[in-house]
Amino acid sequence: DAKTTQPPSMDCAEGRAANLPCNHSTISGNEYVYWYRQIHSQGPQYIIHGLKNNETNEMASLIITEDRKSSTLILPHATLRDTAVYYCIVRENRGSTLGRLYFGRGTQLTVWP
Amino acid sequence: KAGVTQTPRYLIKTRGQQVTLSCSPISGHRSVSWYQQTPGQGLQFLFEYFSETQRNKGNFPGRFSGRQFSNSRSEMNVSTLELGDSALYLCASSLAVSAPPYEQYFGPGTRLTVT
Numbered sequence: 001d002a003k004t005t006q007p008p009s010m011d012c013a014e015g016r017a018a019n020l021p022c023n024h025s026t027i028s029g030n031e032y033v034y035w036y037r038q039i040h041s042q043g044p045q046y047i048i049h050g051l052k053n054n055e056t057n058e059m060a061s062l063i064i065t066e067d068r069k070s071s072t073l074i075l076p077h078a079t080l081r082d083t084a085v086y087y088c089i090v091r092e093n094r095g096s097t098l099g100r101l102y103f104g105r106g107t108q109l110t111v112w113p
Numbered sequence: 114k115a116g117v118t119q120t121p122r123y124l125i126k127t128r129g130q131q132v133t134l135s136c137s138p139i140s141g142h143r144s145v146s147w148y149q150q151t152p153g154q155g156l157q158f159l160f161e162y163f164s165e166t167q168r169n170k171g172n173f174p175g176r177f178s179g180r181q182f183s184n185s186r187s188e189m190n191v192s193t194l195e196l197g198d199s200a201l202y203l204c205a206s207s208l209a210v211s212a213p214p215y216e217q218y219f220g221p222g223t224r225l226t227v228t
Contacts, residue, residue, distance in 0.1 A: 034216075043117070043203050043219030044156070087156075091215065100146065100169055101205075101217060103156035 003027065003090045009108040012082075018075040020107050022088030025069045032091050033064060034101070035073045037084040037109075044087065044103075047073065078111045085109075115140065117206050117220035125226045131192040134223045138185050138206030144168075145187040146217060147179060150201040159202075162187055191225075199227045 005023040012018040024033060032051050036044040048055055048062045050071070055062045061074040075082055087106040118137045126132050138145050146169075147159040158171040162181035179189040185206075191198055201224050205217035 036219075041201070041222075041224075043205075043221050046216050046218060049216065100158040100161060100171065101148075101156075102158070103148075105155055 003102060004088045004104050006086075006088050006104065006107045008105065009110070011110050011112060012075075012078045014080060014111050014113050015077055018078040018082065018109055018111070020073040020075075020086050020088075020109060021070065022072070023070045024088070024090045027068050027090050029068075033062070033068075033071050034089040034091055035060070035062065036087045036089065036101075036103075037082075038087070038106070039081075039084045047086075078109075080111050080113065083109060083111045117204055117218055119202075119204050119220040119223050121223060122221065123224045123226075125228060126194050127228055128194055128196060130194050131190060132194060132225060133188055133190045134202055134204075134225070136187045136189075136204030136206075136220060138187070138204075139218055142206035142208055142218070143185050144207045144215075145181055145185065146205045146207075147187070147189050148203040148205065149173070150203060150222070151197075151199075156203070159189065194227045196227050198225065200225060 032049050034049040035047040038044040050062045050064050064071045085106040085108050087103050089101050120135045144163045146161040148156050150156045160179050161169040165181045176192045181187045201222045203222045205219045207215050207217045
């Protein structure tokens with residue numbers, strides 16, 4: 001079962017920042033937060049991950065609260081091509097095995113012109 | 114570096130038949146996972162393979178099986194197809210190191226339609 005809660009949908013104007021929230025109140029201390037997105041009928045695309053500190057890469061920024069119970073994915077300048085379903089995932093920690101990803105329902109982000 | 118490839122991309126089968134889907138991971142990646150995606154259930158984990166061994170298995174019936182070869186390529190098989198098996202089947206590969214993080218990279222999927 002997914003261990004995260006996300007709003008089902010959000011809108012954002014092109015060029016503006018898109019801030020996608022995620023609640024993961026039962027996250028364990030050694031579990032990472034991952035974000036993926038899926039453009040219609042394509043395979044999910046890895047975006048970013050984090051453990052405790054805020055992270056930034058060429059695609060997005062990830063802000064994790066100090067208590068780690070929630071996080072926000074930030075797309076700084078959303079474009080029409082960012083329209084997709086965004087999944088926030090807390091990765092099951094199974095030691096040396098890799099475990100599985102629980103995707104949940106994600107947030108449908110629609111970027112409008 | 115080439116991404117994860119899946120073949121075939123589209124497939125139409127009849128109830129009762131069986132099907133084999135193929136996945137070639139990113140070069141150097143040793144772990145392969147399979148997921149099923151349907152409008153009703155979303156993305157669901159099927160199984161994960163590493164070093165030719167199944168490491169994890171989701172809650173699917175025994176009609177769903179898989180294997181991994183020594184070159185890390187993987188196949189999944191569905192026997193006695195049912196209408197409800199119509200779905201997008203996604204393969205993901207990762208480096209499979211012993212410590213996190215474990216980014217998974219997905220292929221484009223195989224769209225299976227059962228009639």
